[in-house]
Amino acid sequence: xxxxxxxxxxxxxxxxxxxGAVAAAAVSIVVLLxxxxxxxxxxxxxxxxxxxxxxxxxNTWDPNHNIFGALPFIYGTLVTSAIALxxxxxxxxxxxxxxxxxxxxxxSVGYVLGSLVELLxxxxxxxxxxxxxxxxxPNLKTYVEAPLHEYLGFLPIFSTTPIGLDYFVAGIILAIxxxxxxxxxxxxxxxxxxxxQREAMYSLGATHWEVIRKSVLPYAxxxxxxxxxxxxxxxxxxxxxxxxVIGNSTAISPSLFAQGYTLSALIVNQVAETSTxxxxxxxxxxxxxxxxxxxxxxxxxxxxxxxLTRGARFRA
Amino acid sequence: xxxxxxSGKGGRRRRAFDRLMSGLIYGAVVAAIVPxxxxxxxxxxxxxxxxxxxxxxxxPRPPTIPGGGIFNAIEGSTIMVGLAALIAVPLGVGAGIxxxxxxxxxxxxxxxFTNDVLAEFPTITLGIFVYxxxxxxxxxxxxxxxxxxxxxxxxxxxxxxxxxxxxxxPHTLREASMALxxxxxxxxxxxxxxxxxxxxxxxxxxxVARAAGETAPLVVTALWSVYPVTNLWxxxxxxxxxxxxxxxxxxxxxxxxxxxGAFLLVVFMLGLNLSVKLxxxxxFAGIRxxx
Numbered sequence: 001x002x003x004x005x006x007x008x009x010x011x012x013x014x015x016x017x018x019x020g021a022v023a024a025a026a027v028s029i030v031v032l033l034x035x036x037x038x039x040x041x042x043x044x045x046x047x048x049x050x051x052x053x054x055x056x057x058x059n060t061w062d063p064n065h066n067i068f069g070a071l072p073f074i075y076g077t078l079v080t081s082a083i084a085l086x087x088x089x090x091x092x093x094x095x096x097x098x099x100x101x102x103x104x105x106x107x108s109v110g111y112v113l114g115s116l117v118e119l120l121x122x123x124x125x126x127x128x129x130x131x132x133x134x135x136x137x138p139n140l141k142t143y144v145e146a147p148l149h150e151y152l153g154f155l156p157i158f159s160t161t162p163i164g165l166d167y168f169v170a171g172i173i174l175a176i177x178x179x180x181x182x183x184x185x186x187x188x189x190x191x192x193x194x195x196x197q198r199e200a201m202y203s204l205g206a207t208h209w210e211v212i213r214k215s216v217l218p219y220a221x222x223x224x225x226x227x228x229x230x231x232x233x234x235x236x237x238x239x240x241x242x243x244x245v246i247g248n249s250t251a252i253s254p255s256l257f258a259q260g261y262t263l264s265a266l267i268v269n270q271v272a273e274t275s276t277x278x279x280x281x282x283x284x285x286x287x288x289x290x291x292x293x294x295x296x297x298x299x300x301x302x303x304x305x306x307x308l309t310r311g312a313r314f315r316a
Numbered sequence: 317x318x319x320x321x322x323s324g325k326g327g328r329r330r331r332a333f334d335r336l337m338s339g340l341i342y343g344a345v346v347a348a349i350v351p352x353x354x355x356x357x358x359x360x361x362x363x364x365x366x367x368x369x370x371x372x373x374x375x376p377r378p379p380t381i382p383g384g385g386i387f388n389a390i391e392g393s394t395i396m397v398g399l400a401a402l403i404a405v406p407l408g409v410g411a412g413i414x415x416x417x418x419x420x421x422x423x424x425x426x427x428x429f430t431n432d433v434l435a436e437f438p439t440i441t442l443g444i445f446v447y448x449x450x451x452x453x454x455x456x457x458x459x460x461x462x463x464x465x466x467x468x469x470x471x472x473x474x475x476x477x478x479x480x481x482x483x484x485x486p487h488t489l490r491e492a493s494m495a496l497x498x499x500x501x502x503x504x505x506x507x508x509x510x511x512x513x514x515x516x517x518x519x520x521x522x523x524v525a526r527a528a529g530e531t532a533p534l535v536v537t538a539l540w541s542v543y544p545v546t547n548l549w550x551x552x553x554x555x556x557x558x559x560x561x562x563x564x565x566x567x568x569x570x571x572x573x574x575x576x577g578a579f580l581l582v583v584f585m586l587g588l589n590l591s592v593k594l595x596x597x598x599x600f601a602g603i604r605x606x607x
Contacts, residue, residue, distance in 0.1 A: 014499050014500075014501040014502065015499060015500045015501050017501065018500070018501035018504060018505070019414075019418065019501075021410060022410040022411065022413045022414040022417070022418075023414055023418075023423060024410070025406070025407045025408075025409075025410025025411040025413075025414060025475075026410070026411045026414040026415070026423055026424065026427040026428075027423065027427065028407055028411070029407075029411055029427050029430050029431050029434065029471065029472070029475065030423075030426055030427050030430050032430075032434065032468065032471075033430050033433065033434055035445070035449075036441070036442070036445045039445055039448050039449060040441070040444065040445065040448075042448075043444075043448045090344065091344045091347050091348055092344075092348075093344070094340060094341045094343065094344020094345060094347075094348075095344055095345055095348045097341050098341050098342070098344070098345050102338070102341060113345065113349075115593060116349055116352060117348060117349075117352075118589075119352060119586065119589060120348070120351065120352040122525060122526075122529075122585055122586070122589045123352070123355060123356075123529075123582065123585070124528075124529025124530070124531065124556060124581060124585065125529070125531060125532075126529065126531040126556045126559045126560050126563075126578075127355065127359065127529070127559065127578050127581065127582065128355065129559075129560070129563070130559055130563045130574060130575070130578055131354070131355045131358055131359070133563065133564070134358075134362075134563075134571075135354065135358055176351045179348050183348065205322060207322070207330050207331060207333075207334035208334055208338065209333065209334040209337040209338065210330070210334070212337075213337075230436065233436050234436070236438070237436075237437065237438025237439070237440070237441075238438070239438065239439065239440045239531075239532040240531045240532055240556075240560060243560075244560075244563070244564065264438060264440045264532070267440050267444060267536070268440060268532055268535050268536070271444070271447065271535075271536045272457075272535075272536070272539065284444060284448065287440070287441050287444040290438055290440070290441050291437075291438075291441045294436070294437050294438050294441065295433065298432070298433045298436045298437070299433065301436075302429065302432055302433070
């Protein structure tokens with residue numbers, strides 16, 4: 001006969017081994033993020049001490065004279081992400097409203113459309129880049145940028161002659177790429193709005209749009225804001241697609257049709273070709289800036305969407 | 317109180333506005349779908365004609381010589397994604413089990429939050445991390461460095477999907493097992509994991525699909541090679557890098573390699589995602605019925 005003490009001991013042994021093993025895996029994720037931060041700071045130490053704080057607002061990037069400043073890349077990242085949000089957000093909201101308000105009762109329509117948007121999210125970034133370079137860029141240049149430049153060229157943002165590799169094209173590609181994320185999270189937020197919200201409004205004689213505008217969207221406001229920030233995070237960190245179409249110029253121009261650079265594109269293009277240790281260190285500092293931006297944006301977004309929509313992001 | 321009568325003059329204006337907004341919403345749906353169709357269409361039109369036996373088995377040639385293939389890239393991608401899965405699956409599944417079975421612990425909260433942040437991280441920063449830790453210390457770009465970078469991309473996806481599929485396993489199953497005197501560790505392995513294994517497989521497949529298309533981390537870790545893989549500690553080609561490098565080159569024949577590679581990647585990725593969708597669809601139907 002086995003005493004209860006023996007059973008107890010055996011159980012604790014096996015339990016502790018399993019718990020220890022899986023807890024170690026959980027710990028490794030935390031360690032990974034910390035190591036990532038430490039290693040990036042460590043790698044950019046030389047640049048940090050040489051250039052200090054002005055690295056963030058100096059606009060000279062000159063490997064030949066060992067002078068480095070990250071402003072052109074910060075500027076490019078912000079401008080392209082802003083274009084992406086400006087265009088991507090309304091479209092994403094439209095898709096989310098369609099899926100949660102219009103396609104209700106037509107589950108197959110919602111399912112097929114939802115799946116298509118999810119597939120868009122699964123297309124690798126480098127293929128967006130290839131398509132952007134060979135298809136989107138020439139078309140945008142001819143049918144959008146050229147007319148804008150011709151008729152509205154007196155505005156500084158349309159002032160340079162478009163060549164099709166610029167902030168504008170990069171922003172459009174980013175807009176296309178963030179739509180699945182923003183749309184999927186917003187749809188889940190809208191689906192979480194209680195039906196009584198809508199019914200109360202309908203009973204007062206409101207039209208479909210008035211219900212959406214006055215009682216659904218206000219209720220979902222903070223969730224949609226979270227989705228937008230998540231989309232911003234995507235746009236800021238996106239690398240390959242932008243690298244194809246941004247034009248690779250370290251100059252800053254107010255014109256959206258000028259060639260530029262982003263933080264991520266600079267890293268990809270130059271990390272294997274650094275001339276001096278200081279140059280390498282400056283590139284790691286650019287990665288550190290990107291790391292900091294991503295960290296802040298993602299923690300911020302998480303506070304808004306919290307756990308409500310966690311599942312959706314991976315299926316998206 | 318009513319907002320108003322929809323039949324009067326004001327009502328007509330409101331209904332017209334309603335129709336206008338509906339139109340804009342449908343327009344947004346079209347705007348979201350068109351790029352997907354355009355991209356997949358272009359990849360098929362440009363890429364499919366490239367595919368033949370030589371393309372899959374030969375090596376790339378200089379731009380002036382027609383023919384050749386992308387065997388080096390297919391081989392390199394397969395090796396690196398495979399190695400990455402070997403690292404990421406045990407770590408990701410382990411962490412996922414911890415999140416789902418010990419959700420109340422402080423470590424679970426912290427690590428799960430970190431995992432969420434890591435999942436959305438720009439993959440180029442993950443690449444730079446591996447570049448600093450592996451490439452600079454070993455003084456060479458390598459398949460190993462590439463695989464480590466890809467594994468960091470995969471871990472958060474595997475961990476999250478594992479957690480979610482295990483959380484779908486009804487609590488009554490766990491309780492029934494414990495009531496029979498089966499220890500917790502055995503309950504987790506025999507009951508929880510085996511019930512949730514479809515979801516687990518789904519997560520692993522999704523992470524493989526994602527890793528196969530990742531480019532930025534490979535650019536700074538594995539770089540490129542036009543030769544078959546003979547040494548895991550040397551620069552190694554991959555399909556995403558091929559698309560990047562040959563796509564941006566000025567040569568027509570090299571563009572052909574890029575589109576052909578893009579076609580293979582899209583077929584692989586859409587295939588995995590569609591089969592995962594079918595898997596999930598059936599799985600969720602079953603589990604919801606049980607609860």
